[in-house]
Amino acid sequence: MEEILLSLNPNYEERFMSIEPKSRAMTFPRVGKYIIIFFAAAFIIVGVRAYQLYQFVFQINVRSNYVMLISDTDTYKTLSNRFEKDSVLFRMKAFDWVSKKKNYRDNIKPGRYELKKGMTTNELLNMLRSGAQEPVDITFNNVRFKEELAGKVSKYIQADSLSILNLFSNEEQIKAWGFTTETFRTMFIPNTYEMYWTTSAQTFAERMYTEYNKFWNEERKTKAEALNISPAEVSILASIVQSETIKKEELPRVAGLYVNRLKRGILLQADPTVKYAVGDFSIKRVLNKHLEVESPYNTYKFVGLPPGPICFPDISSIEAVLNYENHKYLYMCAKEDFSGYHNFAKSLREHNKNAESYRKALNDRKIFK
Numbered sequence: 001m002e003e004i005l006l007s008l009n010p011n012y013e014e015r016f017m018s019i020e021p022k023s024r025a026m027t028f029p030r031v032g033k034y035i036i037i038f039f040a041a042a043f044i045i046v047g048v049r050a051y052q053l054y055q056f057v058f059q060i061n062v063r064s065n066y067v068m069l070i071s072d073t074d075t076y077k078t079l080s081n082r083f084e085k086d087s088v089l090f091r092m093k094a095f096d097w098v099s100k101k102k103n104y105r106d107n108i109k110p111g112r113y114e115l116k117k118g119m120t121t122n123e124l125l126n127m128l129r130s131g132a133q134e135p136v137d138i139t140f141n142n143v144r145f146k147e148e149l150a151g152k153v154s155k156y157i158q159a160d161s162l163s164i165l166n167l168f169s170n171e172e173q174i175k176a177w178g179f180t181t182e183t184f185r186t187m188f189i190p191n192t193y194e195m196y197w198t199t200s201a202q203t204f205a206e207r208m209y210t211e212y213n214k215f216w217n218e219e220r221k222t223k224a225e226a227l228n229i230s231p232a233e234v235s236i237l238a239s240i241v242q243s244e245t246i247k248k249e250e251l252p253r254v255a256g257l258y259v260n261r262l263k264r265g266i267l268l269q270a271d272p273t274v275k276y277a278v279g280d281f282s283i284k285r286v287l288n289k290h291l292e293v294e295s296p297y298n299t300y301k302f303v304g305l306p307p308g309p310i311c312f313p314d315i316s317s318i319e320a321v322l323n324y325e326n327h328k329y330l331y332m333c334a335k336e337d338f339s340g341y342h343n344f345a346k347s348l349r350e351h352n353k354n355a356e357s358y359r360k361a362l363n364d365r366k367i368f369k
Helices: 002-008 012-058 076-085 092-101 121-130 146-153 161-169 171-176 183-187 201-215 218-226 231-244 248-264 271-278 315-322 348-364
Strands: 066-070 111-115 136-139 192-195 331-334 342-345
Touching: 066 076, 076 092, 092 121, 111 121, 146 161, 161 171, 161 201, 183 201, 183 231, 192 201, 218 231, 218 315, 231 248, 231 271, 231 315, 248 315, 248 331, 248 342, 331 348, 342 348
Parallel strands: none
Antiparallel strands: 066 111, 136 192, 331 342
């Protein structure tokens, strides 16, 4: 049949061959165009998504400096809620996505973290995941009672004031460290200490014990031995000296006075110990009724040092005792000008004269209690 057609139309083969390529050219370009469009669109979508994810990870996300406290009970949800409530981040969605990829949600580490303005999500998550918390400076001074110490320290660390206060009733631990329940307070030397916010009450006490042993080096121990008193007793005496004067330059002189009385076996007769025994440091004028209080802390009744410190003495007061001024004073009385300084005397007669001047000044100011 084909041969017949060819014979009838010699141009048939040429026409047939020319039509087939043309119809293919009309079909495939259209299919190719769609494929190109599809892949181009896919490439753009992938590129946009990749750029978005890149921004999630590496673009700045922390708005401003912020301190994040994470406790043992915090969950990812509580942290997210805090971030949103305080408007810490520019993009919470970025934090959610990166934290999921870095498996942070199940690996939350407690601590105190300092977020810096301009941190990326990646930097933030790396810090939180690694537990790279910033230490805090714990400072306590001008502390008289253990309750005050517990209150001040608990503001810096996770341990609450009650757990810190309970340290002072742990007799087994106190004894193991070589103290009594009365002298235990001397272990806590006021200063500034660097610790982590996650510090527990027990860890805090252990650190104080370490610092106590560092402070009482051989040189200081030798000076205490020369006074024939223990390091704890040095601190007890320092607490009295510190309570007697607000003038730093007077500390060694006051210390020398009490050292003289101790060596002679004379009652210390320190008014601050009476106020401590009474439990009232607002007393401006110590009266005879105060001197009669029955307490081992009343140095008008009992010879020698009280059983424990009447405050937490700072380093300058301890050093004043160890390096006391060598003199012959046995008495002291506040100056009548209320300057905070004292008149010192070697004899009772001279002291009585100073005391009378001070009493007159109190009466003139109508200070009777």
